[in-house]
Amino acid sequence: MEFPYLLKKNETSHAPKTYFNKxxxxxxxxxxxxxxxxxxxxxxAAQQLDDIIYEVEMKFLYFLxxxxxxxxxxxxxxHWLDTLQSRNLYEDVYQLAFEAxxxxxxxGQLEIAVVFYERALEAKSLIQGGELLYVEx
Numbered sequence: 001m002e003f004p005y006l007l008k009k010n011e012t013s014h015a016p017k018t019y020f021n022k023x024x025x026x027x028x029x030x031x032x033x034x035x036x037x038x039x040x041x042x043x044x045a046a047q048q049l050d051d052i053i054y055e056v057e058m059k060f061l062y063f064l065x066x067x068x069x070x071x072x073x074x075x076x077x078x079h080w081l082d083t084l085q086s087r088n089l090y091e092d093v094y095q096l097a098f099e100a101x102x103x104x105x106x107x108g109q110l111e112i113a114v115v116f117y118e119r120a121l122e123a124k125s126l127i128q129g130g131e132l133l134y135v136e137x
Contacts (some may be wrong), residue, residue, distance in 0.1 A: 016046040016054035023058055027065045035065070053089065056080050060096050064103055074112060081119060085126075094123035 019042025026035035039062045046055035060080040067073060077100055085093050101116035 013049055013051070016042060016049060016051040016058075019045055020054050020058050020061075023061055027061060035062075053084070053087070053092070056083050057092065057096065061099070064100055068103065068107075074115065077116075078119075085123070090123045090126045094120050094127065097123060 019038055023035055023038045023042055026038055039058055042058045043055055046052075046058065057080075060077060063073065063076055063080075067076075081093050081097055084096070097116045097120035101113045101120060104110070104113035104116060
């Protein structure tokens with residue numbers, strides 16, 4: 001039984017999460033064509049179910065991996081992190097900001113990587129109630 005069959009057979013509120021996970025996996029495996037198709041299907045499913053969270057998260061990943069070299073990339077990525085943070089989704093902000101930091105670090109854009117590492121640390125601080133735990137001074 002193939003993945004798309006499961007979604008077509010029983011389209012549920014879990015579809016956006018499933019597409020997000022598949023998109024993330026395909027991007028990490030550098031499977032560009034299937035990732036683009038999964039993004040289109042995933043965003044469509046999220047929009048149909050009014051799931052703004054997974055829609056934003058998929059757009060964040062897609063933009064990071066496919067459009068990170070555009071002039072407004074950092075502004076767009078920060079905007080989507082702000083959207084998630086405004087909904088108190090600090091763990092999601094942490095994970096996505098950390099992913100962006102690693103992406104920019106690997107591509108040698110260290111100044112941009114630092115911006116996202118700092119954003120991840122800020123989110124981690126909010127998760128821990130405003131205190132950074134386990135930080136060595």
